[in-house]
Amino acid sequence: MNSTLYSLLGLAVAVSFIMALKGLSAPKTARRGNLIGAVGATVATVMVFFAPSKEAHHNTALIIGAIAFGVIVGVPAARKVQMTQMPQLVALFNGVGGGAAALVSIVEYLHAEGSSVGVAAKIATVFTVVVGSISFSGSVITFLKLQEIMTTRPVVFPGGRFVIAATLAGTLGTAVYLVGHYEKTTALLVLGFLSLAFGILFVLPVGGADVPIVISLLNAFTGLTVAAGGYVLDSTLLIVAGTLVGASGTILTRLMAAAMGRSLFGTLFGAFTAKPQAATGAAEARPVKSASPDDVAILLNYAQRVVIVPGFGLAVAQAQHTVRELADLLAAKGVDVAYGIHPVAGRMPGHMNVLLAEANVPYEQLVEMDEVNPTFPQTDVVLVVGANDVVNPAAKTTPGCPIYGMPILDVAQAGNVIFLKRSMRPGFAGIENELLYDAKTSLLFGDAKESLTKVVNALKNL
């Protein structure tokens, strides 16, 4: 291919990515934006085979086979995943991208002749290997946490800070050494392993509630890794695309952190400040008020205003359609129904919006936290469906607890609070919720979908 044409195509692909990100930030254009990005990526993948080059092509069949294999693995995973597992899948996709970027730079480094690698290219190579590996191993840990294969609580061990600091120092030392010397094997291998270890240690102390922020951050990291890889490979397209993701990912991470009332710094360096916590005292058996589906139905039937607060439990139980049925039934009876959406309810910001949109809940019934909070004093019944941390008053009253400072939905202001819960287990952040023992609270135990179905039936018979 003519090299001017090739460069122009590369420019078009870069523009398509900008349009994709722009489109994705507004509801109306989001889907089209994603499509534009996909088309751009496809064009890039095809055009690279026709790169203007005087050298012979190698491995063409192998390359096409590898792409086909990637498609066979990636597409079914993306199509079949349950809505509840979406966050961990995105984390995994991000991780493999970071891993790929690290491998690409390593291969390019192997190709180079020792003397021809400039200092800037060496720095870019080392950066790609370090950050790409961190992104890979860190994402794997976030996956394990979200999938609940390992504990969702912060993992802190005595002396952890020193282990992390030593790993970081080792990584940086090896990185500096590699910039000064050209060495293909041992040092590069050591660098890769140290970076992988650092990625693991960096994410382990992060508590469950902060995991989405970390995924977003690692996503931005992978973007920067790709940009550095672009410098190594002399590709403007990779530099632009990687930087775009790095920059937008950083903004997004900050927005998410703000929505959760976290400082980005605190989340990031939690690894260095976290102290092993003494195990909290054995949970005392305190009395809670439990309610039957009929009690709940009666309470809802005579309410003027009901706010439904959905959480991860709703997603797990796949109860979004049932909750909509209940809301419609109440609305038909003249009850004013709204959904109070906490920005980080579920496992990812916006998780609930996606889930309820699937059940065709009218957009105007979804009320964001800042708007719904002032209305709670006028609300008769709040129905908390599988949410816990986002309504936990400990965020306001208990300094030092992991969610302290996070804005919450002030459901305690309402007349009655009904929790639909599977058990007395605390939420993802692992903190006891005082509201469960409050006099105006009643609990309906069981799977959210089954409980809601029972309430709907009881309501129909009233």
Added chain:
Amino acid sequence: MDPIVVLTIFTLSIFVGFEVVSKVSTTLHTPLMSGANAIHGIILFGAIMVADKSTTTLATSLSVAAIVLATINMVGGFVVTDRMLEMFKGKGGKK
């Protein structure tokens, strides 16, 4: 490439990246993150470039591994983002 040119491209791209997402609503945080995630799958482009000139077994196997990982990132990323956004369909007019 001239380092100054690279720095220029890099700096301008940062500003564009900041600008395009600065007004995103909370609802779209997750799809936007997922879409950006798919975009960095473009490292596939680089993976094919290095695979194309790999002659040793080591370089070839590493670059093939990179292609597989990058393809999963890119293709899977776009598909999963589309699935998330599919659920918003038909809402555009009402907003």
